[in-house]
Ligand SMILES: Nc1ncnc2c1ncn2[C@@H]1O[C@H](COP(=O)(O)OP(=O)(O)OP(=O)(O)O)[C@@H](O)[C@H]1O
């Protein structure tokens with residue numbers, strides 16, 4: 001696997017004396033979608049800002065396709081596109097001018113056909129002659145993406161691309177990210193929406209209080225740390241778990257009307273068959289059953305703690321997607 005971005009021993013202490021990053025080591029593979037998860041203030045934006053040359057590191061080294069971001073800044077920066085967390089665009093420029101200008105900033109020759117394709121892909125073509133201040137919030141966000149893509153970067157950073165956007169734009173964004181990946185672009189996104197990481201990412205990194213706590217392939221992470229649950233609706237409610245079933249990891253739910261079995265994702269078939277046999281031997285009948293799998297969110301909570309995860313989730317509280325997402 002080829003490394004396109006290498007971060008070594010990176011630390012950041014802000015002028016205030018606050019240590020935002022501590023000895024970060026991270027390699028990003030060419031062509032992957034990497035999701036960086038972490039609660040508010042974990043250091044995600046700081047990390048991205050250093051890689052993009054907006055913030056200086058206190059210690060450590062970052063290389064983009066072999067180019068050092070300090071000594072070989074122009075080459076490194078031209079390979080990167082950044083969609084920042086905060087909406088920042090020139091209100092009085094048109095969409096077309098903003099995006100074309102951004103391409104020029106990186107020394108790329110004009111390429112109207114490419115800019116047109118980017119604007120069409122982002123459903124901005126109809127608005128190309130609009131001044132930015134006449135666009136809706138979601139459209140402004142699309143313009144930021146178009147700007148970031150204007151110079152055909154190999155790596156795209158999306159710092160909370162879907163915070164506060166509607167369901168439709170979120171879907172579009174996912175489509176766009178998949179399309180970029182298919183074209184070989186490496187994507188690094190931060191998000192508080194854990195379901196987003198679960199759906200999109202090849203690998204997941206968890207950062208908390210300036211330290212990387214874990215980097216893992218998503219499927220391996222879900223398998224390793226994920227738990228599954230089997231819920232049985234009992235035909236007769238129980239007051240307590242019968243002693244004969246004490247060896248199983250069982251709980252009662254819904255006032256004794258449900259029996260809940262939590263198990264590791266491995267060996268599930270054998271376990272469940274054996275459990276059902278034990279139940280029948282104990283004379284416990286059920287009318288229905290469902291299984292569910294613990295989400296990345298559960299895993300995240302187990303890593304950073306309930307408080308930190310809740311704080312991260314709170315930022316999403318006024319989000320229009322809340323009702324429609326999980
Ligand atoms: N210019 C600055 N001066 C001092 N401290 C800063 C500065 N910028 C960020 N910090 C602090 O560094 C820490 C990390 O901030 P950062 O913006 O990287 O977090 P984040 O993970 O992106 O959070 P969020 O999820 O809220 O966007 C925070 O405690 C923040 O207050």
Ligand SMILES: [Mg+2]
Nearest residue numbers: 044045046085
């Ligand atoms: Mg941030």
